[in-house]
Amino acid sequence: MSRITERIIAAKRRGGAFIPFVSAGDPDMATSLSIVLKLAESGSDVIELGVPFSDPMADGPTIQRSSQRALDNGVTLKDVLDLPAEFRKQRDIPIVLFSYFNPILRFGIDEFATAAAASGVDGVLLTDVIEGEAAAISARFADDGIDLISLVAPTTTDERLAAICRNARGFIYAVSRAGVTGARETTSSAAEELVRRVRRFTDLPIAVGFGISTADQVSDVWKYADAAVVGSAIVAEIEKSVSPDDAVRRVEEFVNGLLPPVAKGVDEN
Amino acid sequence: MNYEPNEQGYWGEYGGRFVPETLVAPLDELTSGYFAVRDDPGFHAEFQDLLQNYVGRPSPLYYAKRLSETLGGAKIYLKREDLNHTGAHKINNCIGQILLARRMGKKRIIAETGAGQHGVATATVCALFGLECVVYMGTEDMRRQELNVFRMRLLGAEVRGVDSGSCTLKDAINEALRDWVTNVDTTYYLLGSALGPHPYPLMVRDFQSVIGREARDQIIEKEGRLPDVLVACVGGGSNSIGLFHPFLNDNVRMIGVEAGGRGETLGEHAARFMAAGRVGVLQGTKSYLLQDNDGQIALTHSVSAGLDYASIGPEHAYLHDMNRVEYASANDEDALAAFSTLSETEGIIPALESSHAVAHAIKIAPEMSANDIMIVNLSGRGDKDVNTVQEEFVKRNI
Numbered sequence: 001m002s003r004i005t006e007r008i009i010a011a012k013r014r015g016g017a018f019i020p021f022v023s024a025g026d027p028d029m030a031t032s033l034s035i036v037l038k039l040a041e042s043g044s045d046v047i048e049l050g051v052p053f054s055d056p057m058a059d060g061p062t063i064q065r066s067s068q069r070a071l072d073n074g075v076t077l078k079d080v081l082d083l084p085a086e087f088r089k090q091r092d093i094p095i096v097l098f099s100y101f102n103p104i105l106r107f108g109i110d111e112f113a114t115a116a117a118a119s120g121v122d123g124v125l126l127t128d129v130i131e132g133e134a135a136a137i138s139a140r141f142a143d144d145g146i147d148l149i150s151l152v153a154p155t156t157t158d159e160r161l162a163a164i165c166r167n168a169r170g171f172i173y174a175v176s177r178a179g180v181t182g183a184r185e186t187t188s189s190a191a192e193e194l195v196r197r198v199r200r201f202t203d204l205p206i207a208v209g210f211g212i213s214t215a216d217q218v219s220d221v222w223k224y225a226d227a228a229v230v231g232s233a234i235v236a237e238i239e240k241s242v243s244p245d246d247a248v249r250r251v252e253e254f255v256n257g258l259l260p261p262v263a264k265g266v267d268e269n
Numbered sequence: 270m271n272y273e274p275n276e277q278g279y280w281g282e283y284g285g286r287f288v289p290e291t292l293v294a295p296l297d298e299l300t301s302g303y304f305a306v307r308d309d310p311g312f313h314a315e316f317q318d319l320l321q322n323y324v325g326r327p328s329p330l331y332y333a334k335r336l337s338e339t340l341g342g343a344k345i346y347l348k349r350e351d352l353n354h355t356g357a358h359k360i361n362n363c364i365g366q367i368l369l370a371r372r373m374g375k376k377r378i379i380a381e382t383g384a385g386q387h388g389v390a391t392a393t394v395c396a397l398f399g400l401e402c403v404v405y406m407g408t409e410d411m412r413r414q415e416l417n418v419f420r421m422r423l424l425g426a427e428v429r430g431v432d433s434g435s436c437t438l439k440d441a442i443n444e445a446l447r448d449w450v451t452n453v454d455t456t457y458y459l460l461g462s463a464l465g466p467h468p469y470p471l472m473v474r475d476f477q478s479v480i481g482r483e484a485r486d487q488i489i490e491k492e493g494r495l496p497d498v499l500v501a502c503v504g505g506g507s508n509s510i511g512l513f514h515p516f517l518n519d520n521v522r523m524i525g526v527e528a529g530g531r532g533e534t535l536g537e538h539a540a541r542f543m544a545a546g547r548v549g550v551l552q553g554t555k556s557y558l559l560q561d562n563d564g565q566i567a568l569t570h571s572v573s574a575g576l577d578y579a580s581i582g583p584e585h586a587y588l589h590d591m592n593r594v595e596y597a598s599a600n601d602e603d604a605l606a607a608f609s610t611l612s613e614t615e616g617i618i619p620a621l622e623s624s625h626a627v628a629h630a631i632k633i634a635p636e637m638s639a640n641d642i643m644i645v646n647l648s649g650r651g652d653k654d655v656n657t658v659q660e661e662f663v664k665r666n667i
């Protein structure tokens with residue numbers, strides 16, 4: 001069982017796993033590292049780090065802007081890969097890189113797998129690589145001990161769910177609704193139905209993401225899934241910040257308000 | 270050879286589907302919808318009827334006598350897509366796709382547009398069938414093509430400005446994809462070029478191939494033989510592939526002309542096959558792509574909005590690697606000069622996109638003999654560009 005899988009299953013026993021997302025390098029690499037360390041301290045079980053991309057077609061405005069801020073600061077994939085290495089000196093929580101395919105393709109799939117593994121990355125999610133294309137990449141990543149995380153959506157047919165789950169590793173990322181990333185007040189009922197369908201095809205833990213932004217949504221997701229992913233709502237706090245310290249403080253405060261007390265401070269690492 | 274992609278939509282290593290998982294189901298639905306009508310005589314009868322009676326096809330194949338004589342070389346024929354209803358080849362694809370959308374029961378149509386020609390053509394077919402229409406357009410392109418924005422609104426479409434990235438075609442496609450992923454149940458995405466995830470490059474090519482089929486018949490009728498060379502401009506690649514495709518198995522030379530912009534530095538042009546273009550993935554398809562060393566998509570520049578795009582249709586990437594089609598570029602200056610030349614010698618004001626093809630014809634025709642026959646695809650008319658050209662002339666004291 002991979003580190004990611006183990007970690008989510010352990011967290012689920014206490015209620016549920018919390019997976020925050022931030023874009024690496026927003027507002028800059030140093031602050032990003034501080035934010036990620038703070039997230040680790042504040043009850044995160046797995047951390048998703050977005051690789052900035054010029055054309056994030058699956059993202060709503062909040063993450064688009066965040067990605068652009070990082071790019072405007074000259075953040076490269078190489079810089080992003082340095083972050084887990086620094087983080088690992090202090091924390092052991094699994095890290096998943098969240099990327100569009102082109103930066104990885106340009107870096108070289110082999111070179112990327114080697115570099116990511118060396119830096120302590122546990123998993124990679126490729127937003128625009130789907131089942132069929134993913135098999136060879138997943139096998140290559142597995143050679144370096146990296147899980148290629150699979151996404152499923154409410155529109156995914158049972159036939160595809162079966163195929164996706166057959167090759168899946170780490171956890172299954174269930175997209176809560178048809179749409180792009182972005183904070184919402186309520187989670188669509190499509191999410192619960194999707195998780196129920198996915199369960200029939202895999203024992204891997206299931207995370208629900210896209211549009212989760214409140215404590216109520218998190219605890220609601222935990223009722224039927226193993227993990228809740230919160231992205232845009234955290235990124236929006238970073239966007240509102242007036243200084244690096246303020247960004248770290250805002251993220252901490254926001255996450256404290258998101259998680260029930262039991263889930264907090266349980267980072268055994 | 271039949272130049273068909275494989276079942277996953279690949280021509281060699283190019284094409285395929287690189288999309289968020291949510292879009293797989295609608296793309297599958299679109300693919301099966303398209304394959305259901307692809308060989309259906311009823312569908313084709315309807316398509317042909319509208320092409321003939323609404324678009325005004327067949328478009329003439331016109332012998333440009335004065336231009337040919339002025340250049341003193343090959344005999345140049347112009348395939349007059351500029352005479353189509355709405356003024357460009359884009360309408361051919363829109364007629365095909367709107368008929369498909371109707372068969373699929375879709376009531377809401379979205380599209381992206383660069384020069385505005387595809388947006389106008391989409392707004393037109395939506396008006397024709399009483400369907401809701403939303404067109405995404407980069408704010409930079411809205412500025413360059415103000416008249417087309419107004420035309421779309423006149424036709425009842427909602428034009429949504431996109432001000433991310435370079436505020437041009439690429440960004441409009443991102444926004445259209447975001448809309449589609451959010452509204453998959455109700456919405457049909459009417460993509461305007463031979464780009465994007467499978468089945469779009471195949472479907473758009475099929476619908477545009479009417480250009481080449483007609484041109485082939487027309488030249489045989491007029492000259493009793495096939496042409497020596499075909500020339501077309503290449504943005505996403507639809508007017509060019511439409512002209513080329515029916516000639517692929519013939520002994521005919523083909524040249525696609527990309528936008529050379531204002532220089533060879535990355536960011537200053539949209540010539541994907543120049544040195545900077547590397548294979549990559551953008552907006553659902555794998556093809557040649559203008560990008561930096563870090564895999565970020567490069568900004569592009571062309572005086573013509575319709576050629577200002579960082580990637581190129583996957584079938585072109587394949588034909589390029591096979592050496593079946595040659596690719597050249599014409600820069601802004603060449604295109605502007607060709608715009609004037611064609612206006613003055615033939616009384617035909619070409620679109621700035623098409624002016625790139627004309628520029629290349631002007632360059633190579635004098636090296637050819639008077640027995641050689643060249644067909645240039647005049648993909649659109651220049652009315653939409655008159656303001657831009659005026660501004661560009663003022664800048665240059667012309």
Ligand SMILES: Cc1ncc(COP(=O)(O)O)c(C=O)c1O
Binds near residue numbers: 383385386461574575
């Ligand atoms: C008149 C005209 N020609 C050519 C193009 C380029 O597109 P494509 O390469 O798909 O033909 C456009 C695009 O807007 C256009 O309006």
